Amino acid sequence: MARANYQYEIRIDDTTKQKAIIIVDQNTVGMSVTNDIEDVIEEICLQNNLNSPLVNVVYRDSEGIWDGYNTKQKDFIHLGAATSQEAIIKLNNLKSQ
DSSP states (O other): OOOBOEEEEEEEOTTTOOEEEEEEEOOOSSBOTGGGHHHHHHHHHHHHTOOGGGSEEEEEOTTSOEEEEETTTTEEEEEEESSHHHHHHHHHHHHTO
């Protein structure tokens, strides 16, 4: 079970038609989403019957910056975006290179 306090939504990306998990760190007592990212993603995927390697993940960290997470390689992706939509676009651009 995740120890971070967060909210999320699942969107279908208009461009790629791939599911994207948009996570917002609530920045309250407990771990940050950044420090608990694997458990947060696992919890969301279990609740929504998603296969984590097949979804894009972007999250707003406790400082308000949007970054990504590669669920296949289990690695963070610096996006430095101001909005979730900008983060998804940047993530798609990186994946298409």
